Amino acid sequence: MNGPGRRARGSASMRIETTVYEVLKMLRPYDIDIGKARIGSLYDGGYILAANTTPDQVVLSYGLGGEISFDTEMAAKGHPCYMFDHTIGGLPASHPNFHFHPEGVAGATDAANSLFTVEDHLDRFSISGDRLILKMDVEGAEWEAIRLMPDQVLSRFEQIAIEVHHFGRMRDPAFLGKVAATLEKVNRHFTLFHVHANNNNTMEVVSGYPIYNLLELSYIKTDVVKRMPSRTLYPTELDYPNEQDRDDYVLSVFPFRPEGLGEAEHDAHARRFKIRNDAIIQATLLYKDALKHLEGSRLDEAEACLRDCLRGQPGRHEALLALVNVLNRKAIELYNAGRLSDAAAALREALGIMPGNPELGRNLEVVVAAQAASPAR
Numbered sequence: 001m002n003g004p005g006r007r008a009r010g011s012a013s014m015r016i017e018t019t020v021y022e023v024l025k026m027l028r029p030y031d032i033d034i035g036k037a038r039i040g041s042l043y044d045g046g047y048i049l050a051a052n053t054t055p056d057q058v059v060l061s062y063g064l065g066g067e068i069s070f071d072t073e074m075a076a077k078g079h080p081c082y083m084f085d086h087t088i089g090g091l092p093a094s095h096p097n098f099h100f101h102p103e104g105v106a107g108a109t110d111a112a113n114s115l116f117t118v119e120d121h122l123d124r125f126s127i128s129g130d131r132l133i134l135k136m137d138v139e140g141a142e143w144e145a146i147r148l149m150p151d152q153v154l155s156r157f158e159q160i161a162i163e164v165h166h167f168g169r170m171r172d173p174a175f176l177g178k179v180a181a182t183l184e185k186v187n188r189h190f191t192l193f194h195v196h197a198n199n200n201n202t203m204e205v206v207s208g209y210p211i212y213n214l215l216e217l218s219y220i221k222t223d224v225v226k227r228m229p230s231r232t233l234y235p236t237e238l239d240y241p242n243e244q245d246r247d248d249y250v251l252s253v254f255p256f257r258p259e260g261l262g263e264a265e266h267d268a269h270a271r272r273f274k275i276r277n278d279a280i281i282q283a284t285l286l287y288k289d290a291l292k293h294l295e296g297s298r299l300d301e302a303e304a305c306l307r308d309c310l311r312g313q314p315g316r317h318e319a320l321l322a323l324v325n326v327l328n329r330k331a332i333e334l335y336n337a338g339r340l341s342d343a344a345a346a347l348r349e350a351l352g353i354m355p356g357n358p359e360l361g362r363n364l365e366v367v368v369a370a371q372a373a374s375p376a377r
Contacts, residue, residue: 019173019176019177020170020176020207021207023170023179023183024254024255025255026180026183026184026187027192027195027255028230028255028256029192029193029195029230029232029234029255029256030191030193030227031193031227031228031229031231031232032191032220032225032226032227033226033227034051034220034225035050035051036048036051036194036236036238037049037050037238038238039073040070040071040073041070041317042240042316042317043240043241043242043243043244044067044198044200044242044243045067045068046069046070046240047070047161047218048161048216049159049161049218050159050218050220053077053079053159054131055077055078055079056131057079057132057133058080058127058129058132059071059074059080059081059082059132059133059134060082060084060121060122060127060133060134060135061081061083061136062085062104062105062134062135062136062137063136063137063138063163064083064084064088065085065088066092068091068092068093070135071098072095074133075095075096075097075098079097079133080099081095081098081099082099082127083098083099083100083101084101084102084103086103086114086115087104088102090102099125101125102114103115103116104116104138104141105117105118105136105141105145106144107141107147107148107149108148117145117148117149118134118153119149119150129156130155130156131157132156132158133157133159133160133161134157134161134162135161135162136160136161136163137162137163140165140166142162142163142165143178143179143182144178146182146186147178147181147185149185151185151188154186155189155221157221158220158221159218159219159220159221160186160217160218161218161219162216162219163198163214163215163216164215165213165214166213167204167206167213167214168202168206168211168213170211171206186219189221190219190220190222191219191221191222191225192217192218193218193219193225193227194218194234194238195215195216195217195218195251196215196216196234196239197212197214197215197216197234197248197249197251198214198242199242199246199247199248200214200242200243201213203249212249229259230258231258232258233251233257233265233266233269234250234251234256235249235250235251240280241277241280244281244283245281245285246281247281248273248277252266252270279313280313283309283310283312283313283316283319286305286309286312287305287309287316287318287322289305290302290306290309290322290326291322293305299326299333302326303323303326303330306323306326307323320353321354323350323353324350324354324357327346327350328347328363330343330346331343331344331346331347331363332363334346335363335366340367340370340371341371344364344367344368347360347363347364348364
């Protein structure tokens, strides 16, 4: 019963468990002496940066799909954005600061498959500076891309916002070693100052430790901040669920839970975010109902759902855009019905949401001209 084979299996299990613990310790966040800002979408596609960015910092953004809200906001702030994704042929929008290339990232260049290292991209596109910003969401390719990146290249970045994948695979010793080497390398240069678990995936248990499969991590160069042991409860007010129709994860486990945190404090935080999550889910259901009404051209019903959605969640971007669409379509109907004052009011409200929109501006000019040419009503 207690022969050599049994002891060997127990010994190997203990080594793996210890290593998982050591890897998790590398994910302990710190508080820093710089504020934070959310850039991009409130939901999937938005990232947290330290609020010390300046427009001269070049952004390298890997992994886009159709979600470029982070890049759009950074470009609007004046940052040149070099954007890479070999799975798409182009971007859904343009900006003078966008520089798109249909190429992916990897630990080693494979030009035949349009995969290149970060170092290659810096060299080929003559990207200079030592306060660069790296954004990366590349479905698992991040581990090799960063692990094999030379230290002198990695150290040119001042901030990194990255989604890291597949933590459940740490049962595999080879993958566990890759994760450990990557995190150890990053931690030599950077401080982890914000963490959020993507709720578009599951939690697993690896060697007895609860593991979130997808994490969004924000790092800043250690030598530009003062860092302190974390007293931050995650998620924070800057965080929102990636999937809006399900609860966000409350990071109540090691290594994210602050040491010495009392149960009462943790429970109050969890209850507060449960209330907020419920509001987000309800707003999401209202938004989806609004889209169904829009498909059926039931504009009054769509408007009512969108206004209820925005009362529960003010500033929700896609709901605001949908409301602009509804107001514009209603304005056209009101204009055709001769209700010019109501049409103008709808268009002015839409322009208040989306100032400078050329279509709304043209439509309002037509309505105002019609009002001027018509007898007072």
